[in-house]
Amino acid sequence: MSKIAPRILVTGASGQLAQALRRVAAEKSVVIHVLGRPGFDFAEVPSMRKALEGSRPSVVINAAAFTSVDQAELEREQSEICNSIGVKALAEQCRELKIALVHVSTDYVFDGNLGRAYLESDRPAPLNQYGASKLRGELAFAQSGVRGVVVRTAWLFSDLGVNFLTRVLSQARVQNELRYVSDQVGSPTCAYDLAEVLLAFAEKLAAGWTPTGGGIFHAAGDSSASAFDFALACVRLANEEFRMDAHVVPVRTADRPVIAQRPADSRLCSDQLAAILGLRLRPWQTWLPSLISRALSDPRM
Numbered sequence: 001m002s003k004i005a006p007r008i009l010v011t012g013a014s015g016q017l018a019q020a021l022r023r024v025a026a027e028k029s030v031v032i033h034v035l036g037r038p039g040f041d042f043a044e045v046p047s048m049r050k051a052l053e054g055s056r057p058s059v060v061i062n063a064a065a066f067t068s069v070d071q072a073e074l075e076r077e078q079s080e081i082c083n084s085i086g087v088k089a090l091a092e093q094c095r096e097l098k099i100a101l102v103h104v105s106t107d108y109v110f111d112g113n114l115g116r117a118y119l120e121s122d123r124p125a126p127l128n129q130y131g132a133s134k135l136r137g138e139l140a141f142a143q144s145g146v147r148g149v150v151v152r153t154a155w156l157f158s159d160l161g162v163n164f165l166t167r168v169l170s171q172a173r174v175q176n177e178l179r180y181v182s183d184q185v186g187s188p189t190c191a192y193d194l195a196e197v198l199l200a201f202a203e204k205l206a207a208g209w210t211p212t213g214g215g216i217f218h219a220a221g222d223s224s225a226s227a228f229d230f231a232l233a234c235v236r237l238a239n240e241e242f243r244m245d246a247h248v249v250p251v252r253t254a255d256r257p258v259i260a261q262r263p264a265d266s267r268l269c270s271d272q273l274a275a276i277l278g279l280r281l282r283p284w285q286t287w288l289p290s291l292i293s294r295a296l297s298d299p300r301m
């Protein structure tokens, strides 16, 4: 296989993952073209075609999605357009134009009842509209015949935008007591580590690689946690370094009603990814000190 510099188009410009991709690509001197709405909008199929024909990428990394899990229950049509119908159109257009596709999906395609970390071969059974729409997106990707991969990730955090980590820190600045659920576990994943994985897949695809099997890979951090564990570790570090005085109280799922039901244990096993790319995503604990320093030093926070 020849080594060709990929022409990479990333969707979802303002999102956490696209911003992480921008930073990681710049560090690696990889040129990427990043597009957001209105230039690329799942609700406007012609905008997608124009974006693909305009930038003529060899690979698209689809980081755009309807990601609010509770809001998806209330805006079912919008979540469907973004996570399923739009993905179908994107995958079909990529196939027609011979563009490879790296599509991002979620641990929420699983119901969380397995009792061990999920493998790619385990049966999806989403509990909520967000997970169901993302699963329909995966199926549309498979049916389109596009060359590419679906990368399932989980509990994304970084110092960019609104996410798990920045939400905890913002709360800790204004509240003494934070309450986080302790009986749901997952695999917190740093958006920068995921960006490395997506760029590695893009390079492989640009070089002509075609995945065997379904082309689904799990890419999640190498350590699990509950939201309580994660928030507690963040707050301890923030208290120490920035003289804050917040504390975190564990609550049970049953005592914290939300609109959408979440899986109790959606840990992902990423061994297959390690075998194919030789990459492992670092445990969330190793990322916290640097990200918390960066986030709390940012005057916009």
Ligand SMILES: NC(=O)c1ccc[n+]([C@@H]2O[C@H](COP(=O)([O-])OP(=O)(O)OC[C@H]3O[C@@H](n4cnc5c(N)ncnc54)[C@H](OP(=O)(O)O)[C@@H]3O)[C@@H](O)[C@H]2O)c1
Pocket: 011, 012, 013, 014, 015, 016, 017, 018, 036, 037, 040, 041, 042, 043, 062, 063, 064, 065, 066, 067, 068, 082, 104, 105, 106, 107, 134, 153, 154, 155, 156, 157, 161, 163
């Ligand atoms: N965040 C997590 O914890 C998590 C966990 C598992 C999997 N994932 C997956 O990881 C991927 C990236 O997530 P993220 O955290 O970066 O999400 P994010 O910060 O919410 O960004 C989502 C992006 O999608 C864009 N978007 C929304 N509706 C659109 C539409 N109709 N057409 C085009 N773009 C649209 C948004 O644009 P606007 O700013 O214009 O709205 C935004 O730029 C998604 O596939 C998500 O499902 C995320």
